[in-house]
Amino acid sequence: MTTPTTTPTTTARSNTTGLRRRARAAVARSAAGDRSLVVLVGGLLLVAGTLVALLSYGVFGTGRSARPLLDPIILDTLRAQPLPFRLVAIVGGLLLAVLGVVWAARSVRPESRPDLHLTGVPDTRIVIDSTAAADAIGRQAAGLAGVGRARARLVGPEHAPALRVTLWLADDADVGAVLAALDEQVLAGARESLELGELPVAVRLELDAVTPPPRVA
Amino acid sequence: MRAVLRVLSPLIALALAAAGVLLVIEVVGAWLRPSLPAGVADGVVVPWPAWQVWLGGLTWRSEPVPVVAIVAAVVGLLLVLVGLLARRSAIGMEGPDPAITVTTSPRVLAQLVGRRVRAAEDVTSASVTASARRISVTAQGWADEPQLRASVVARVEELLDQLPLHRRPTVSVSVSERKGPR
Numbered sequence: 001m002t003t004p005t006t007t008p009t010t011t012a013r014s015n016t017t018g019l020r021r022r023a024r025a026a027v028a029r030s031a032a033g034d035r036s037l038v039v040l041v042g043g044l045l046l047v048a049g050t051l052v053a054l055l056s057y058g059v060f061g062t063g064r065s066a067r068p069l070l071d072p073i074i075l076d077t078l079r080a081q082p083l084p085f086r087l088v089a090i091v092g093g094l095l096l097a098v099l100g101v102v103w104a105a106r107s108v109r110p111e112s113r114p115d116l117h118l119t120g121v122p123d124t125r126i127v128i129d130s131t132a133a134a135d136a137i138g139r140q141a142a143g144l145a146g147v148g149r150a151r152a153r154l155v156g157p158e159h160a161p162a163l164r165v166t167l168w169l170a171d172d173a174d175v176g177a178v179l180a181a182l183d184e185q186v187l188a189g190a191r192e193s194l195e196l197g198e199l200p201v202a203v204r205l206e207l208d209a210v211t212p213p214p215r216v217a
Numbered sequence: 218m219r220a221v222l223r224v225l226s227p228l229i230a231l232a233l234a235a236a237g238v239l240l241v242i243e244v245v246g247a248w249l250r251p252s253l254p255a256g257v258a259d260g261v262v263v264p265w266p267a268w269q270v271w272l273g274g275l276t277w278r279s280e281p282v283p284v285v286a287i288v289a290a291v292v293g294l295l296l297v298l299v300g301l302l303a304r305r306s307a308i309g310m311e312g313p314d315p316a317i318t319v320t321t322s323p324r325v326l327a328q329l330v331g332r333r334v335r336a337a338e339d340v341t342s343a344s345v346t347a348s349a350r351r352i353s354v355t356a357q358g359w360a361d362e363p364q365l366r367a368s369v370v371a372r373v374e375e376l377l378d379q380l381p382l383h384r385r386p387t388v389s390v391s392v393s394e395r396k397g398p399r
Contacts, residue, residue: 042296049290056283093240100234
């Protein structure tokens with residue numbers, strides 16, 4: 001694992017940081033791309049709308065606000081030199097169309113469920129289906145003391161899968177004990193049997209629905 | 218907010234793509250049919266020559282311009298807010314191992330606190346709001362106020378001792394004494 005230039009401790013530390021980062025990323029699907037584009041579009045609308053409103057109310061001078069919306073100087077320039085403006089408009093339109101389609105496709109694409117590839121057996125390729133592996137882990141986790149229901153799924157890219165586990169805790173569960181049991185009894189076994197040396201895990205805790213005791217016995 | 222973002226984001230993307238396609242169609246269409254007389258000329262899909270005539274009669278302070286600008290600015294502000302507020306609201310907890318991240322939602326924390334507080338004998342009703350920084354409890358009970366407050370605070374603190382939260386939220390409790398026969 002270690003190279004001559006790095007000492008074992010630094011390698012271990014950077015591994016730990018990477019694992020922690022991947023575990024945090026597995027908590028939920030990332031919305032960073034969608035958020036930044038929505039903020040960008042919204043910001044452009046906000047700035048443009050504010051500037052036009054100020055111009056319209058004469059903040060930049062009443063002479064300016066009295067000018068026609070389609071400025072004759074700009075129209076004359078467009079009419080005198082139509083070719084470059086047409087090309088710019090076509091290229092801009094194509095870019096907008098491609099950007100829009102790519103963005104829409106990215107944001108409606110379902111989250112990836114990576115299959116696991118086992119390499120332990122020579123000359124044989126063994127692939128474990130993502131759902132099968134996750135369901136096995138989920139069933140084991142549901143059997144822990146203090147856990148009412150559990151669900152697991154694999155997330156992330158195929159070369160670096162991570163696990164997302166949702167635990168619905170019973171009313172009297174001790175959170176620390178449940179987490180320790182999950183680590184020792186479920187995750188340790190999963191890492192070993194799935195041949196994953198490192199498996200970042202994001203655990204989401206929920207409360208199991210409580211059925212209220214009958215008011216009349 | 219995350220749900221709003223999930224719906225809104227592909228819609229905006231498709232609107233942008235449609236605008237781009239229409240722009241290309243109209244520019245190419247106008248380029249290929251330059252000889253039509255002005256009165257006959259019309260867009261391929263969008264009737265933009267009519268719009269051009271209408272816009273040509275407007276100045277920057279004509280009637281619909283400021284209203285449209287303000288509406289655009291407000292829509293933009295809402296989009297910015299949706300984008301900024303669509304954060305993860307998860308509350309972090311200490312995991313047993315660095316490779317394990319444990320989170321829960323503010324709703325779950327509030328439910329845990331609520332169950333703990335309502336389990337007390339002297340509390341008749343309680344409502345709880347929780348975030349990663351702050352838990353506020355409003356409780357009603359039979360005991361007199363200082364005693365009730367002390368018992369509620371003790372119960373919440375006891376619960377927080379048991380939960381391995383990354384940062385311990387501050388607890389604020391307001392209580393009211395319930396009058397009348399028990």
